[in-house]
Amino acid sequence: MDGEANHYCPNESNCPPQIKGKIEHFISRKAMDIESLGEGKVKLLFDKGYVQNIGDLYDLKYKKNDLINLETINVFEGDDDIEKIPIEKVLFAFSYGKVSLKEARRLVDSCNSISDLVGLLKFDLTSCNPNRYKSASFISLLNEDGSILSKISAINRFYLYLDEVIELFGIHNVTKEVSQQLAHRFKNVYSFSKADFFHINNEINNNIRDFIRDNGFDFFRKLNTFNVISFQQKTVDNIISGIEESKQKPFEKVLFGLGIRYVGATVASNLAKTFRTIDNLINARIEELTEADEIGIKIAESLTRYFGNAQNTSLIRKLGRSGLKFSYEQSNLNSTILEGKSIVVSGKFENFSRDELKQIVIENGGKNVSSVSMKTSFILAGENMGPEKYKKAQKFNIQIISIEDFVALINQ
DNA sequence: TCGTGGCGAGGAGCTCGAAT
DNA sequence: ATTCGAGCTCCTCGCCACGA
Numbered sequence: 001m002d003g004e005a006n007h008y009c010p011n012e013s014n015c016p017p018q019i020k021g022k023i024e025h026f027i028s029r030k031a032m033d034i035e036s037l038g039e040g041k042v043k044l045l046f047d048k049g050y051v052q053n054i055g056d057l058y059d060l061k062y063k064k065n066d067l068i069n070l071e072t073i074n075v076f077e078g079d080d081d082i083e084k085i086p087i088e089k090v091l092f093a094f095s096y097g098k099v100s101l102k103e104a105r106r107l108v109d110s111c112n113s114i115s116d117l118v119g120l121l122k123f124d125l126t127s128c129n130p131n132r133y134k135s136a137s138f139i140s141l142l143n144e145d146g147s148i149l150s151k152i153s154a155i156n157r158f159y160l161y162l163d164e165v166i167e168l169f170g171i172h173n174v175t176k177e178v179s180q181q182l183a184h185r186f187k188n189v190y191s192f193s194k195a196d197f198f199h200i201n202n203e204i205n206n207n208i209r210d211f212i213r214d215n216g217f218d219f220f221r222k223l224n225t226f227n228v229i230s231f232q233q234k235t236v237d238n239i240i241s242g243i244e245e246s247k248q249k250p251f252e253k254v255l256f257g258l259g260i261r262y263v264g265a266t267v268a269s270n271l272a273k274t275f276r277t278i279d280n281l282i283n284a285r286i287e288e289l290t291e292a293d294e295i296g297i298k299i300a301e302s303l304t305r306y307f308g309n310a311q312n313t314s315l316i317r318k319l320g321r322s323g324l325k326f327s328y329e330q331s332n333l334n335s336t337i338l339e340g341k342s343i344v345v346s347g348k349f350e351n352f353s354r355d356e357l358k359q360i361v362i363e364n365g366g367k368n369v370s371s372v373s374m375k376t377s378f379i380l381a382g383e384n385m386g387p388e389k390y391k392k393a394q395k396f397n398i399q400i401i402s403i404e405d406f407v408a409l410i411n412q
Numbered sequence: 413t414c415g416t417g418g419c420g421a422g423g424a425g426c427t428c429g430a431a432t
Numbered sequence: 433a434t435t436c437g438a439g440c441t442c443c444t445c446g447c448c449a450c451g452a
């Protein structure tokens with residue numbers, strides 16, 4: 001879109017990054033706040049076909065046993081350095097458990113050049129007491145096939161590219177071309193499991209198949225170029241209970257979670273209060289929408305576009321059947337002491353979270369705002385309030401009050 | 413058992429642009 | 433012209449899983 005920093009993919013319902021982004025938005029703190037799920041786990045669940053849209057999250061409880069022990073090596077998209085592997089990780093991976101990553105790092109740190117390192121690996125450590133230096137047995141392993149050391153020496157860098165590591169890895173059978181093919185293939189998958197790993201290698205070269213089948217996955221795991229994401233019992237329990245608890249979230253949070261363009265937390269809250277139910281909102285015409293507080297033509301058009309898509313309305317029906325709230329529940333005001341006041345909450349508080357304080361503001365008739373302006377009534381400041389907010393408060397002469405003063409004000 | 417490392421939670425600031 | 437929310441990035445710290 002012209003003049004905009006953000007580009008919206010027109011292929012909304014079939015573009016994987018956009019679908020994953022919508023799921024991430026839905027589970028985020030400001031929306032449904034589903035604990036223990038985040039970017040990495042959402043991507044794994046999506047890539048493995050467990051979650052194709054936000055509605056599928058509510059079916060995960062039926063697949064609990066499939067999720068436990070689900071594991072992937074996760075390649076982050078757009079990471080330019082993904083191919084560069086520090087030499088200590090290469091040594092760690094080649095040691096097949098004989099040397100720790102920490103120990104490999106210590107070895108590398110003690111060297112100023114690759115020839116120092118090769119020298120150290122070739123001579124010094126083999127004479128050490130193996131109990132003091134676990135590396136010793138590893139070094140003798142490297143020495144059995146001098147070509148590993150000589151190749152590292154020839155490369156003369158403290159990092160290797162992925163294809164160079166693969167070339168070292170399958171040292172007797174892998175050609176330069178095959179290692180480049182493999183490196184390219186790994187770079188261009190987002191995540192893969194042990195089964196995917198065998199599949200890739202079977203495709204490429206039968207000669208190295210057996211070797212990789214026995215050692216490959218663990219080797220790449222050790223290389224740590226890829227992040228390992230795994231679902232253990234505790235994680236799965238936390239995710240399932242987080243998803244169940246999200247059914248208690250009020251309508252405005254659900255509405256925000258749908259990820260409709262221009263509908264953030266505040267707009268969602270206004271819409272929920274004004275239209276009361278999802279059906280009223282779906283059926284509202286543009287002119288009815290723009291009559292609502294702070295809703296202009298852009299937001300109204302965005303809403304009608306969203307609700308005009310049958311996939312979106314069927315998703316909403318599915319979420320409704322799962323037990324999510326799609327009608328507004330009026331919260332009882334504790335007082336009207338903050339009526340007409342715009343309040344900024346900033347910093348850390350010992351006994352309250354910021355969200356709790358914002359809820360207290362609403363329950364007492366006040367309005368939460370996120371940035372300081374001349375219209376701000378006061379700032380409720382905890383430890384380490386934003387320095388820019390402080391500057392603006394000084395500039396506009398806005399009162400800054402402590403949590404103690406705020407509590408006293410509410411309890412008047 | 414303890415150290416390590418990644419993910420997620422919770423906080424911040426900044427820019428852009430919609431609403432008024 | 434001004435206000436302030438949306439949408440983004442960045443930072444720190446605690447939790448969890450894994451390996452030595």
